[in-house]
Amino acid sequence: MDKALKDKIEEFKSYRIDKPPLEIIEHYRKELQAIQDTMEIVQGRWKMPIIALLCNKEFRYSELEKGIPKITPRMLSKELKDLEINGLVERKVYDSIPVKVSYKLADYGYTLVPLIIELTNWGLEHRKMIMKR
Amino acid sequence: MDKALKDKIEEFKSYRIDKPPLEIIEHYRKELQAIQDTMEIVQGRWKMPIIALLCNKEFRYSELEKGIPKITPRMLSKELKDLEINGLVERKVYDSIPVKVSYKLADYGYTLVPLIIELTNWGLEHRKMIMKR
DNA sequence: ATATACACTATACTTTGGTATAGTGCTATA
């Protein structure tokens, strides 16, 4: 475990309250709710990878399909629709012939960047750890 | 959106590569895999709330049940088992009568702290935003 | 004698997430 992470954890621990379990539960109710709110929006195998790609630039539908291995067209369009509904992704239609459709991150989508960074870091470290064993 | 977050996003943008979509996809393959690895372990409504509580201290089974509203005993014991298998949580049995069982975060579980912080922050901000509209 | 706490397990069920496959209407290319 690297030093920066250790520091972050120590800092985190210093904020903890030292109380019996039931009081801790009371104290953290809002935080638990917040975690569940986030998870509800970000849930599933596909949403975060889609957002991570869109962080870089607009992508067309078929480009996303290539970019996210094993996703089926049904899942891709469903997930894009969900993300649009939640204001994270914007859909743009160019009325050329044939139609071009582009998806880009909405400003609100960029608020997920810190989360994506953490997901990525943890996943990379986790893979390293598994390999070592 | 607050300044710290804006800065973080700007920093993130400065790391982005400016290339056509297919090259971006190529470049980010590992990161996308990492995100999916993490999501696989953390997936579902219950795992992160459980871990977040256990960040504070050991909890007994029945305390967790109280701490995580609406979870059923079946889900709680299943999720705890999954987390134990992945080395994130440790289960301790005190052989008093009746038996006491405690669950605590393993060292490895603490590596999820930065992620939990981001999940919590985003959820809290999201709720604020929804309320405003 | 009854109820309750504890730490679960069992069974049956519903919902959601995800797969597999085919098809649409348009156009450009061989």
Next chain:
DNA sequence: TATAGCACTATACCAAAGTATAGTGTATAT
């Protein structure tokens, strides 16, 4: 004329996630 690309939608299906309810064995409290 046939094939492929584009951006999907439709249908059927399956598996995993989650819910609802009941029950187990031991022990303390009323």
